[in-house]
Amino acid sequence: MTQSYDPKSFEASWQAHWLEHKTFRAHGPGDTDFDASKSKYYVLDMFPYPSGAGLHVGHPIGYIGTDIIARKKRMQGFNVLHPMGYDAFGLPAEQYAIQTGKHPSVTTENNIATFRAQMQNIGLSYDWDREFATCTPDYYRWTQWIFARLYDRGLAYQTEVPVWWCENLKTVLSNEEVINGRSERGDHLCIRRPLRQWMLKITAYADRLIEDLELVDWPASVKTMQTEWIGRSEGAEIDFQVAGHDAKIRVFTTRPDTLYGATFMVLAPEHPLVDQITSQEQREEVKTYREAAASKSELDRTDLAKGKTGVSTGAFGLNPLLDPLDPAARIAIHVADYVLMGYGTGAIMCVPAHDERDHEYALRFDLPILPVVAPRDGAQPEGCWGGEGLAINSPLWDGLATTEAKQKAIQELQQRSLGQPKVTYRLRDWLFSRQRYWGEPFPVLHCEDGTHKRVADEDLPVELPDMDDFAPSEDGRPPLSKVPSWVEVTDPVTGEKYLRDTDTMPGWAGSCWYYLRFMDPHNSDAFASKEALDYWGNVDLYVGGTEHAVLHLLYARFWHKVLFDEGLVPTAEPFQRLFNQGMLQAFAYKDPGGRLVSSDEVTVDGSEARLTADGTPLEQVVAKMSKSLKNVVNPDAVCAEYGVDTFRLYEMFMGPLAESKPWNPRDVPGARRFLERLWRLFVDQEGDSPIREDLLQASEGELVGEALEIERAWNPCLVRINDSFENFNFNTAVAALMEWLNTATKNRAGFRRDQAQRVVCALAPFAPHLAEELWQRLGHKAGTVSFAPWPDVDERYLGSDTFELAVQVMGKLRGRIDAPRSASKDDLEALARQAVADRLEGSTVRKVIVVPGRLVNFVVS
């Protein structure tokens, strides 16, 4: 009888064992088995939107990473919270419903079942008792409840705003969901259109959202992106009188110190004053320009390559610090679309000497250019110069440095009531409503008098009505408005009539607080108990892709801060450490014309790739996995062919978790071979015993001979495994295990039980099924290795008594000798001198560098 490594024979049963025994159940406050003395560790994956396509091998790469971390933390004695759920409201299920008539709740449920099965098949150690989907009333009741808190704080309001409207999707989208005038989902054209919408006042938190980035351990790039997205800029608002009109134009500028250099002004085409101030002669031209600007797509308008356009209004503004009769005070007012209505005041003062955009415009329209800042070194800058220097041509602050000049300018303007300091943000308030069905209804009732009030907390949730026609109306009215029985509400006590709000919340709502629900997912009295919130605190480690660097992470931080202000959560920030995993790519093939070829048309022979049809040579490149290239790999198929542990190990062995790297099917068997060789170290394939008989003997006595060799290889290996948890470069941990196995295999006969047990423990996070199997075969009949103690490094066995000393002459390697670790610097130098004696002959040694444990370098002449 042979017993070869056969993962199929035990992987599924260990998965069943974990589920059945609730091995990974996290016990929190209120649970009978809760042990408050244990330190908590909360490690969370960004939860997925359960799409119909299921998982591909790219999804689980982060999940496997966090699983390894969670498993190790458990073995280190932490109470680990490691949950999974589904971000289940959203457009795709609804679009699918419109096409097929299948209710989104049905397709969502089916998709969730697929995702769950796939994740359980990978052996991820989630606490499945905490699983939930954001689209269930139990959950969105609390999403609505949190919305009510925002509503009560005045952070949710309705207003008529120009919003992005997507005709294809029949809904408005937030700024963040529109890229260059097209929808992020589906890439449909979007237009600006004024509509009454729910807004969340995220701008009220802008400063704290910037400042509190200091409290978290996040990648610098993500912090930068968020900071830039919020886009805080300090400056001043200044009022310019319009000559001959009873009108003032308020501008925002970050450079009030350049006020004397303002030689013209520009209004955005949508600016409300344009009509009022435009002169008779210019009226027609301005009208044409504004119409053109309105019909231009955002893409055209923001296309920098096209150069600046604009027209004069024929009106003039007056520099507030100059005598109105001074000809220099009179500056032309233009309309140009390089000024955006949505930022600042929609009007600017233009200083072409010190602003590139104004400079370009001035040259084009032959407007005057007056320098008001000079470089400190006295140089004469050519063209436009945006740097800081000393003020010139500025009577009230001539000679002041830019920073002081700004302050002085603001002070002078304030004294004259002509302006004041102002902070402006690029961040806009969050457009929070969608004209869709598959989302959280707003818990808001509209009264007959036009006011609105929120639904009482005890009446939550406001459940979605059951419908079967989800198509939006042609006029853009939301699907929910088609259910009068749901919309019309009569107060049972007062008899007053109300209409329900028929918008729904955007897909981001549910994911703003799900990490809190995981702490206490079945609580029906609160979104989570105070005890659970206090114990679990915030997320220690949050892992996901960079695509959420701004939107999700900014929204969630905003909601969290509101809850913090309500005294409902104990921390200011939700995610203490953030880690972005890299994207999993795939090989693709390019034909000589540079076209990517679908992988089913390619024949690969060794390192040569050719077009199957006619043998055209192809170039191998790395690209995203995509359906069109047919290079998507399904994890189920990989697990079925090689086993789950092989799949997990390969995903980690590919490279550091943070890096993007290509899936290479050719490399997968290498991971499998490693597990087979490991198996053979433990199990005598020709025998009947579940494990080598000698591994059942208690280990006794000094470590000598082969056992000592194994031990000396093991401890450095364990150091490398431990180190790999710093930056999640588990590839080095797997490599260390492989190296150890090479040594251990050579010294197979000396392998001892105590060593075997430590190896199985260290292996457990990476290849948990194999580890459980070997642990049981080692005689741990009832238990699981999941809570066995993580092994310690034994410093005594970290190195051998000798090391390889590199001997260099003039920095070039000239010899390698074995040297005792205990040797002094002088001993090492003597040994090295001996080793390269022939090379030193005839030259003078001017200097000797000795690095103990490494090398000796002779500098000669």
Add this chain to the structure above:
RNA sequence: GCGGGAUUGGCGGAAUUGGUAGACGCGCGAGGUUUAGGUCCUCGUGGGCAUUGCCUGUGGGGGUUCGAGUCCCCCAUCCCGCACCA
């Protein structure tokens, strides 16, 4: 245009943070076990020249240093953000 990250064998990637470049795996080559193929085992494998050995080599160029993949300056290519934000 601005900001960030990268660039190491045929491929994925290591490198104790300034100290023996290419660990580990894949692929490839040679040999062994096997009736044969596969599996498995052993050895080799950056490039060049060569009898031992030598030269060269981390995208390109320059610099600091006894010593540079690692630090500094310049350049190229690729990827990711942002992109008229006043």
